[in-house]
Amino acid sequence: MARARVEQPPATGMTLVVMVGLSIAFLLFIAFLNVVKNGNILSEANLLYAALVFYAGAGALYLGFGVTGTESYIKFASVATWAGLVANTGAVAHRWYEAGHPPFASLYEMLLSFVWTLAALTLVAEKRYGVKVIGTVTMPVAIVGVVLMQLLRSDVRPLVPALQSTWLHVHVTLAMLAYAACALSFALAMMFLIQDKAKTEVFLAATSIFTVSIYAAILSRFERWGGFNVIAWDAENKTEVFISRGVRLFVTIPDLGWLMLLVFAAVAAPLVFYILATVRNNEGFLSVANRAVFISILLQSLALVFFLLRARDGRYPSLDADGLYPTSLAASPFILAGLVGGIFANLLYLLLLWRRDDLESHLPDADTLDRITYKTICIAFPLLTLMIAAGAYWANRAWGSYWNWDPKETWAAITWLVYAGYLHMRITRGWRGRRAAYFAILGFGVVMFTFFGVTYLLPGLHAYA
Amino acid sequence: MALSLRSAFRKIWLTLSSVKTGVILIILVVIFSAAGTVILQRPITDPDDIQRAYSPAMLRFLDATGLTDVFHARWFVALMIMVSLSIIAASVERFPNAWRFFSRPYKSPDDNFRRVLPTQARIAVANEGVGLDAADRAFKHFGWKSEHIVRTSNFSLFSERHRISEMAVYIVHASLLLIFLGGIVDALYGWKGYLMLTPGSASNQVELKSGAMRGLPFSIRCDGAGEETYKDGTPKKYWSKLAVVKGGKEMSSKEIVVNDPLVFSGVRFYQTNYGRTGKLDKLLVSVTPGKDVKGEKREISLSMNEIVALDADTKVQLAEFIPDYVVQDGHVYARSNDVVNPAAHLIVTSEKTNKVVNVWFPEIPGIAENESSPYILEPKDLKTEVFTGLEVSHEPGQWAVWCGVVLMAIALTFVFYVVHTRFWVLPITDDEGCTMLWIGGSANRNRDAFEVTFKRLVDQVQRELKPAFAATDKPAASVSRTTIAGG
Numbered sequence: 018m019a020r021a022r023v024e025q026p027p028a029t030g031m032t033l034v035v036m037v038g039l040s041i042a043f044l045l046f047i048a049f050l051n052v053v054k055n056g057n058i059l060s061e062a063n064l065l066y067a068a069l070v071f072y073a074g075a076g077a078l079y080l081g082f083g084v085t086g087t088e089s090y091i092k093f094a095s096v097a098t099w100a101g102l103v104a105n106t107g108a109v110a111h112r113w114y115e116a117g118h119p120p121f122a123s124l125y126e127m128l129l130s131f132v133w134t135l136a137a138l139t140l141v142a143e144k145r146y147g148v149k150v151i152g153t154v155t156m157p158v159a160i161v162g163v164v165l166m167q168l169l170r171s172d173v174r175p176l177v178p179a180l181q182s183t184w185l186h187v188h189v190t191l192a193m194l195a196y197a198a199c200a201l202s203f204a205l206a207m208m209f210l211i212q213d214k215a216k217t218e219v220f221l222a223a224t225s226i227f228t229v230s231i232y233a234a235i236l237s238r239f240e241r242w243g244g245f246n247v248i249a250w251d252a253e254n255k256t257e258v259f260i261s262r263g264v265r266l267f268v269t270i271p272d273l274g275w276l277m278l279l280v281f282a283a284v285a286a287p288l289v290f291y292i293l294a295t296v297r298n299n300e301g302f303l304s305v306a307n308r309a310v311f312i313s314i315l316l317q318s319l320a321l322v323f324f325l326l327r328a329r330d331g332r333y334p335s336l337d338a339d340g341l342y343p344t345s346l347a348a349s350p351f352i353l354a355g356l357v358g359g360i361f362a363n364l365l366y367l368l369l370l371w372r373r374d375d376l377e378s379h380l381p382d383a384d385t386l387d388r389i390t391y392k393t394i395c396i397a398f399p400l401l402t403l404m405i406a407a408g409a410y411w412a413n414r415a416w417g418s419y420w421n422w423d424p425k426e427t428w429a430a431i432t433w434l435v436y437a438g439y440l441h442m443r444i445t446r447g448w449r450g451r452r453a454a455y456f457a458i459l460g461f462g463v464v465m466f467t468f469f470g471v472t473y474l475l476p477g478l479h480a481y482a
Numbered sequence: 483m484a485l486s487l488r489s490a491f492r493k494i495w496l497t498l499s500s501v502k503t504g505v506i507l508i509i510l511v512v513i514f515s516a517a518g519t520v521i522l523q524r525p526i527t528d529p530d531d532i533q534r535a536y537s538p539a540m541l542r543f544l545d546a547t548g549l550t551d552v553f554h555a556r557w558f559v560a561l562m563i564m565v566s567l568s569i570i571a572a573s574v575e576r577f578p579n580a581w582r583f584f585s586r587p588y589k590s591p592d593d594n595f596r597r598v599l600p601t602q603a604r605i606a607v608a609n610e611g612v613g614l615d616a617a618d619r620a621f622k623h624f625g626w627k628s629e630h631i632v633r634t635s636n637f638s639l640f641s642e643r644h645r646i647s648e649m650a651v652y653i654v655h656a657s658l659l660l661i662f663l664g665g666i667v668d669a670l671y672g673w674k675g676y677l678m679l680t681p682g683s684a685s686n687q688v689e690l691k692s693g694a695m696r697g698l699p700f701s702i703r704c705d706g707a708g709e710e711t712y713k714d715g716t717p718k719k720y721w722s723k724l725a726v727v728k729g730g731k732e733m734s735s736k737e738i739v740v741n742d743p744l745v746f747s748g749v750r751f752y753q754t755n756y757g758r759t760g761k762l763d764k765l766l767v768s769v770t771p772g773k774d775v776k777g778e779k780r781e782i783s784l785s786m787n788e789i790v791a792l793d794a795d796t797k798v799q800l801a802e803f804i805p806d807y808v809v810q811d812g813h814v815y816a817r818s819n820d821v822v823n824p825a826a827h828l829i830v831t832s833e834k835t836n837k838v839v840n841v842w843f844p845e846i847p848g849i850a851e852n853e854s855s856p857y858i859l860e861p862k863d864l865k866t867e868v869f870t871g872l873e874v875s876h877e878p879g880q881w882a883v884w885c886g887v888v889l890m891a892i893a894l895t896f897v898f899y900v901v902h903t904r905f906w907v908l909p910i911t912d913d914e915g916c917t918m919l920w921i922g923g924s925a926n927r928n929r930d931a932f933e934v935t936f937k938r939l940v941d942q943v944q945r946e947l948k949p950a951f952a953a954t955d956k957p958a959a960s961v962s963r964t965t966i967a968g969g
Contacts, residue, residue, distance in 0.1 A: 178717060178718065178719055178720055178739065178740035178741070178753075179740055179741065181719075181740070181741060182741040184741075388930065395898040395899075396898075398894070398898070399891065399894040399895060399898060402887075402890060402891060402894060403891055406887040406890075406891065409883075409887070410884070410887075411741075413877075413880065414741050414742070414743065415740060415741050415752070416752065416754070416873065417674065417743065417750055417752040417754075417873040417874075417875040418674065418875060418877075419877075419880060419883060420665070422518065422523075422552075422553040424519040427515045427516075427518060427519045428516075428519060430515065431512050431515055431516060434508050434511060434512050435512065437508060438505050438508045438509070441501055441504060441505055441508075442501075442505065445501045446501060471519070
């Protein structure tokens with residue numbers, strides 16, 4: 018009986034490395050065949066594709082390390098991250114050369130720079146501070162970023178007059194650095210919570226709330242009779258269809274709304290069981306909640322697949338105009354990112370549940386993690402300050418006012434205030450450890466809302482990105 | 483009574499200066515600012531859009547509470563004042579202590595201090611002089627300055643770096659107040675307005691946001707304006723040539739573009755708008771003599787109401803220009819001011835015969851008499867008048883804002899990256915009567931890195947001691963206790 022176990026290869030697991038290596042090689046080979054057909058090897062799309070492949074490989078290996086704890090995975094994961102970073106650098110350089118300005122002018126270009134900074138910082142955190150599993154969190158973020166980029170408008174558009182300023186580059190460089198530092202502090206705070214033996218229930222609650230809020234936001238597109246609204250998309254011009262100035266045309270995909278409602282119930286279930294467990298003080302509900310997470314992942318994947326199938330280049334009726342209008346995945350990048358993000362968050366939770374103790378032995382001790390989290394915020398905060406200042410100075414040159422209470426400005430100030438609050442509590446009140454970690458996570462949430470949420474939900478003067 | 487009043491005041495003061503109050507105020511600012519970005523705001527939203535978005539009762543409530551204009555509401559201003567007061571109170575409350583610490587550095591540690599200092603070490607030495615000399619050399623080795631402190635009871639060494647770092651946090655808060663001050667000055671004495679000019683015209687009247695007009699002590703003349711586009715039609719550049727005229731003299735001139743305004747005596751002129759007024763600038767007409775007239779074919783250029791002689795007898799006048807015309811019941815009307823469907827009305831008069839001919843471009847049936855004109859007139863080119871829209875602003879407080887920003891950036895660097903470190907070296911006699919060199923150190927932040935530095939210093943002192951005092955029977959005891967408090 019015992020012998021059977023021993024005979025299994027003791028988690029040296031070259032299998033995963035070989036598999037990941039083979040799939041990278043396969044994907045690159047397929048891509049190469051395509052390239053041979055089309056001629057141009059070093060186009061931006063190809064470089065980005067290579068970066069995606071390498072990042073995905075690195076992500077798989079980092080995850081593999083998280084699950085099996087095999088040290089050798091980390092080396093290969095680092096190599097893959099390096100390769101991805103090189104390809105990513107190539108894409109950035111290509112873009113820069115093509116456009117004649119640094120890639121900061123649209124959301125696509127900002128994501129390109131953001132992913133690059135994130136990958137670079139991951140390597141820094143790994144080599145300099147020895148936080149090896151950080152790639153488990155940052156690589157999937159990078160992957161989602163690159164996937165989003167495939168869907169966003171990527172054509173080089175000339176700079177409109179308001180953007181023709183040196184301050185654009187100063188402002189955006191600072192923003193990217195600050196946001197990447199915030200992302201890193203978030204990942205480190207998560208690692209801290211694992212190392213600090215925060216109960217897995219806390220993570221269960223956090224991931225459930227995250228997913229529930231994603232589906233709550235998605236359900237704002239729910240239409241009568243179970244339809245689901247997505248933006249109509251003009252495939253030829255790759256732009257949204259507008260009824261009149263500033264008013265988007267939505268098309269209704271039938272029945273998809275019901276599915277989203279079902280998944281919403283499924284992702285809410287773990288949260289309900291968690292609340293029941295805390296209120297009734299009954300541990301039994303927790304194991305039910307964990308099983309519900311598993312089911313919700315399956316249903317979320319189902320929702321993703323159906324969304325992919327239905328929203329990809331279909332034609333659907335609209336409530337506001339006659340006739341059938343086409344839509345495309347590119348029309349709803351943020352729904353797609355939300356669906357992928359939800360699945361990813363829940364998978365991370367499952368990973369945590371399965372590999373808890375081993376993971377802890379591979380992390381620096383809690384004190385170190387706490388300190389590095391604080392250090393990254395010490396880097397992020399002055400950068401945020403300078404980013405806001407550069408933006409204000411630029412606004413003063415372009416629009417004649419350094420502060421307009423524009424949504425983007427206001428949310429940048431809110432981000433700054435949240436981190437200012439963190440620093441005050443930490444320095445004067447001695448907030449350490451878990452409370453500081455929650456604060457760091459909250460801060461990153463606000464950063465992400467400022468970056469993406471404000472652009473899509475609260476557009477104002479800052480309409481470029 | 484007086485006492486209780488004072489104690490009440492003291493209590494309010496202490497509450498105001500506490501970090502808790504500061505953080506609560508931060509949270510309130512965050513909540514209300516967030517509300518201000520989610521709820522539609524009056525100054526930037528079309529009134530109709532707000533009407534449509536909220537029910538009348540809801541809108542009344544939002545208006546009454548100022549939630550439709552959060553950032554200009556009185557209570558928001560009051561909140562910002564509270565934040566400022568809290569910063570001032572907190573700084574005033576803590577500053578004297580910090581200043582004492584800063585202005586009178588603690589150079590000679592007493593027994594009590596030595597007992598509680600977390601980072602310290604002892605090294606056995608032959609005598610005081612040898613030990614202090616070695617420590618002196620060790621400081622020199624690292625390039626740190628050290629001071630010899632002479633007290634009645636003992637000699638000791640003191641070395642410190644970056645004392646300014648203790649003050650940095652106050653500078654950060656002061657710079658924030660400076661930024662607020664700039665904002666307040668601009669809110670009180672600054673103004674913003676709009677000025678529309680057509681090339682060739684000049685004005686000194688700025689229309690403020692409130693609708694009132696404000697006169698400038700000088701006028702602005704526009705000498706030209708234009709736009710450039712990329713190949714795909716997206717705008718590339720808007721420009722205006724502006725000149726400042728005062729008392730008939732040109733004081734300053736500049737070609738402004740978006741992102742590069744003209745500044746004159748504290749007033750800034752920004753390129754914000756560009757378009758066509760719908761009026762005619764120049765109409766180019768080709769003139770071909772008719773059957774009855776002699777002469778050569780030529781081109782003339784006409785501006786509004788201008789009369790041009792075609793020959794000794796015949797004159798032509800540009801009487802009307804309609805940018806977007808429509809014909810109804812035998813009359814020509816203007817539909818809009820956009821130059822999309824233009825029509826021009828010319829009057830050709832012959833003095834001898836007293837004949838008046840109405841020429842229309844294009845030839846509008848029933849109205850135009852183009853056929854009977856002695857000259858055949860044909861439109862060649864049309865230049866319509868453009869206008870440039872200038873945002874005008876006066877922000878006397880902005881310099882305080884920029885000073886505050888620069889100051890804050892510098893001070894933040896000091897807060898996070900410059901560490902105030904202090905070292906004390908003191909010869910002591912331990913319980914067994916041996917002479918020891920007591921070395922103590924402290925840092926105001928980043929203590930982990932400091933522990934390493936301290937260890938290196940102690941090692942260096944030992945190395946410096948070796949030639950003089952090779953055979954130490956007692957190894958150095960480095961005592962390090964890290965405390966929880968502090969950052």
